[in-house]
Amino acid sequence: MKSFTQLDGLVVPVDRANVDTDAIIPKQFLKSIKRTGFGDFLFDEWRYHDHGEPGMDCTNRPRRTEFALNQPRYQGATILLGRENFGCGSSREHAVWALEEYGVRCMIAPSFADIFFSNSFKSGLLPIPLAAETVDRLFREVEATSGYRLAVDLAAQTVTTPSGETFRFEVDPFRKECLLNGWDDIGLTLRHADEIRAYENRRQQEAPWLFA
Amino acid sequence: MAGKTLYDKLWDAHVVRADPDGTTLLYIDRHLVHEVTSPQAFEGLKLTGRQPWRRESMVAMADHNTPTDPGFTTIADPVSRLQVETLDANARGLKLRYFPIGDQRRGIVHVVGPEQGATLPGMTIVCGDSHTSTHGAFAALAFGIGTSEVEHVMATQCLIQKKAKSMLVRVDGQLGPGVTAKDIILAIIGKIGTAGGTGYAIEFGGSAIQSLSMEGRMTICNMAIEAGARAGMVAVDDTTIEYVKGRPSAPQGDLWEQAAAAWRALHSDADAVFDQVVTLDATAIQPQVTWGTSPEMVTSVDGAVPDPAREADPIKRQSMEQALRYMGLQPNTPMTQIKLDRVFIGSCTNGRIEDLRAAAAVIKGRKVAASLKQALVVPGSGLVKQQAEAEGLDKVFTAAGFEWREQGCSMCLAMNADRLLAGEHCASTSNRNFEGRQGVGGRTHLVSPAMAAAAALAGHFVDVRRF
Numbered sequence: 001m002k003s004f005t006q007l008d009g010l011v012v013p014v015d016r017a018n019v020d021t022d023a024i025i026p027k028q029f030l031k032s033i034k035r036t037g038f039g040d041f042l043f044d045e046w047r048y049h050d051h052g053e054p055g056m057d058c059t060n061r062p063r064r065t066e067f068a069l070n071q072p073r074y075q076g077a078t079i080l081l082g083r084e085n086f087g088c089g090s091s092r093e094h095a096v097w098a099l100e101e102y103g104v105r106c107m108i109a110p111s112f113a114d115i116f117f118s119n120s121f122k123s124g125l126l127p128i129p130l131a132a133e134t135v136d137r138l139f140r141e142v143e144a145t146s147g148y149r150l151a152v153d154l155a156a157q158t159v160t161t162p163s164g165e166t167f168r169f170e171v172d173p174f175r176k177e178c179l180l181n182g183w184d185d186i187g188l189t190l191r192h193a194d195e196i197r198a199y200e201n202r203r204q205q206e207a208p209w210l211f212a
Numbered sequence: 213m214a215g216k217t218l219y220d221k222l223w224d225a226h227v228v229r230a231d232p233d234g235t236t237l238l239y240i241d242r243h244l245v246h247e248v249t250s251p252q253a254f255e256g257l258k259l260t261g262r263q264p265w266r267r268e269s270m271v272a273m274a275d276h277n278t279p280t281d282p283g284f285t286t287i288a289d290p291v292s293r294l295q296v297e298t299l300d301a302n303a304r305g306l307k308l309r310y311f312p313i314g315d316q317r318r319g320i321v322h323v324v325g326p327e328q329g330a331t332l333p334g335m336t337i338v339c340g341d342s343h344t345s346t347h348g349a350f351a352a353l354a355f356g357i358g359t360s361e362v363e364h365v366m367a368t369q370c371l372i373q374k375k376a377k378s379m380l381v382r383v384d385g386q387l388g389p390g391v392t393a394k395d396i397i398l399a400i401i402g403k404i405g406t407a408g409g410t411g412y413a414i415e416f417g418g419s420a421i422q423s424l425s426m427e428g429r430m431t432i433c434n435m436a437i438e439a440g441a442r443a444g445m446v447a448v449d450d451t452t453i454e455y456v457k458g459r460p461s462a463p464q465g466d467l468w469e470q471a472a473a474a475w476r477a478l479h480s481d482a483d484a485v486f487d488q489v490v491t492l493d494a495t496a497i498q499p500q501v502t503w504g505t506s507p508e509m510v511t512s513v514d515g516a517v518p519d520p521a522r523e524a525d526p527i528k529r530q531s532m533e534q535a536l537r538y539m540g541l542q543p544n545t546p547m548t549q550i551k552l553d554r555v556f557i558g559s560c561t562n563g564r565i566e567d568l569r570a571a572a573a574v575i576k577g578r579k580v581a582a583s584l585k586q587a588l589v590v591p592g593s594g595l596v597k598q599q600a601e602a603e604g605l606d607k608v609f610t611a612a613g614f615e616w617r618e619q620g621c622s623m624c625l626a627m628n629a630d631r632l633l634a635g636e637h638c639a640s641t642s643n644r645n646f647e648g649r650q651g652v653g654g655r656t657h658l659v660s661p662a663m664a665a666a667a668a669l670a671g672h673f674v675d676v677r678r679f
């Protein structure tokens with residue numbers, strides 16, 4: 001997994017509440033058995049006029065120019081600004097893979113849906129919940145200022161605006177540690193293999209039907 | 213000290229180790245696997261040379277991509293076919309418990325798990341699928357996970373978790389005639405919103421929940437995720453134990469007695485304290501219909517499409533306007549005037565035998581409206597299909613003009629060939645009405661099976677109680 005320490009990135013706004021993972025990556029792309037190949041299809045239905053299918057060449061597809069991801073000023077964005085309940089719906093991790101492949105490393109929103117939130121960390125992406133008023137202000141600033149960037153510092157747990165204003169955010173200490181170091185969860189867990197076996201032995205006495 | 217909630221009990225029984233900050237290694241008893249979210253996890257295992265920790269904990273089957281045409285033999289779409297074949301190779305290669313295509317027991321994982329007794333009270337159950345919350349109906353801690361976590365469970369039998377807050381949703385009173393579990397959960401989501409349960413594990417309780425069958429409870433827990441909660445659950449009672457008894461994977465003999473006795477403790481203690489309590493009066497719940505593109509955009513069948521102009525919150529107003537544009541609906545239109553193009557009865561929310569019985573009871577001896585392009589019944593599993601056929605329900609449906617299909621997810625998410633065309637309105641017994649969920653540009657209205665059946669006959673929504 002890629003580590004995440006600091007990021008100074010261009011911000012792209014997706015100004016809708018309850019953005020669901022079907023919108024982030026539509027279902028036809030879930031048929032893939034690979035972990036890559038999703039970036040061009042991120043927000044497919046909002047980004048293109050035609051219907052996307054896996055493996056399609058997207059260079060000449062007709063784009064919806066009103067959608068932020070298609071506007072020249074947001075090209076190269078690495079921070080996505082969203083609204084309430086971002087990433088709700090299906091558990092598909094493909095949504096995170098699509099964001100990552102597109103180039104997003106960090107999402108800022110007032111709240112995130114649970115499964116999407118934890119999936120993000122597994123691919124080295126950082127979801128940052130900030131107060132709704134703060135997010136609202138950031139939306140206004142992003143729209144008013146072309147080339148608007150934010151500086152994210154995971155170790156310090158801060159987001160800093162171009163004018164030097166700093167917002168602190170909360171992040172789970174364990175997830176922070178993993179992200180800062182780029183640690184893979186499975187390797188970490190297997191260090192406790194003995195404890196897992198000890199649990200299984202104890203549990204087998206208490207509830208043998210679970211092991212039948 | 214306050215007593216324990218059901219969630220506390222389930223959690224505590226599965227802690228392998230916990231760090232002082234609450235980061236917990238949680239043991240997983242049952243891992244359900246389907247074709248969409250597993251290939252990258254199996255590949256990850258292979259690449260790292262790891263073996264499944266406990267393969268007996270896994271049950272695998274394809275459901276999302278499978279065709280529903282009667283007697284199908286191949287999957288026409290090569291991409292879908294490859295995904296199903298990949299699951300087949302992985303499941304056979306690792307000698308997992310597996311229900312392949314052609315096995316009568318195959319179906320939607322969330323229907324098959326309980327049916328087979330692979331879902332048991334007191335278990336932790338995961339699947340790379342958000343509707344895993346369904347299994348919470350058995351007083352199990354069941355939740356959906358992403359593909360990285362699927363690989364993590366395969367490799368370690370554990371997940372790294374932090375405990376959620378607890379919410380009790382208590383629904384008391386007797387449901388009116390024609391009002392079902394689906395209407396209860398839609399009413400709950402309408403009340404607390406799709407983010408209302410975020411960060412919580414919800415326990416559903418109260419006399420209205422206790423009087424539901426296991427299938428009704430599954431419908432409720434299925435949609436806990438639509439209220440933002442990762443898990444929903446219901447305490448064990450006689451109904452639970454009777455349902456589980458005798459299922460193929462349920463414990464037998466002495467082990468059964470021992471298990472059933474232990475399961476009796478799976479309820480919140482009388483003095484347990486919840487972080488939040490929400491109450492609903494069951495007698496006030498009407499048949500529900502969604503009008504928008506999020507399950508919280510819901511109203512009673514005798515209601516009307518709301519007017520965004522009357523919404524004070526600007527963000528909510530914007531979502532409402534967006535939804536009405538997408539749905540092609542005008543504010544203040546009575547729900548009963550919304551014309552339908554298709555009707556879909558099925559999914560892990562409402563594709564069980566009681567759902568089909570409820571729909572068939574409305575339909576019996578009548579005909580689907582001529583204005584409808586399609587009315588589809590897709591049983592949740594092969595065994596549901598078999599049972600329905602044994603009861604003659606298939607005949608009731610086909611005589612009325614419904615198509616009777618093979619089991620699977622089908623038009624719930626339109627990954628196979630069953631889907632809506634742009635602009636079409638569908639009365640659907642599934643769980644999500646997101647933009648494009650049932651096909652690009654398709655317009656989904658979530659309802660109960662009885663309401664879907666009545667709507668199919670009328671060609672528009674009708675109050676099933678006056679039908």
Ligand code: SF4
Nearest residue numbers: 343559560621624625
């Ligand atoms: S029926 Fe629908 S919600 Fe249920 S598992 Fe299948 S696709 Fe998901």
